[in-house]
Amino acid sequence: EVQLVESGGGLVQAGGSLRLSCAASGFTFGDYAIGWFRQAPGKEREGVSCISNVDSRTEYADSIKDRFTMSGDNAENTVYLQMNSLKPEDTAVYYCAADLNPHRLCRGNGGYWGQGTQVTVSS
DSSP, X not given: OOEEEEEXXXXXXXXXXXXXXXXXXXXXGGGSEEEEEEEOXXXXXXXEEEEOTTTOOEEEOGGGTTTEEEEEEXXXXXXXXXXXXXXXXXXXXXXXXXXXXXXXXXXXXSSEEOOOEEEEEEO
């Protein structure tokens, strides 16, 4: 019954912006930690951002610090990732995930995961 669906990916030129969405259903949105992760071809999955359901803190990876912003719409059970000043190295499949345990989720373990959305940044 728990489902997360990402959308908003696409092809964009370096320096451009995209806004990813993750629509969640089947659980109480505010009770879960929510995270964004990405995986580039040939590379391990890495964390992008993660918000704790315990203290509401949002963590960002150094590689996207000051360029990406995570936000949510509790009424719509949707979390967003606003990506600005995109770089070719941001090219990856982006996933959202949710878990009751923020420590587990924000390390990339456990939880419920979406199918991912492709982001491609051209030079």
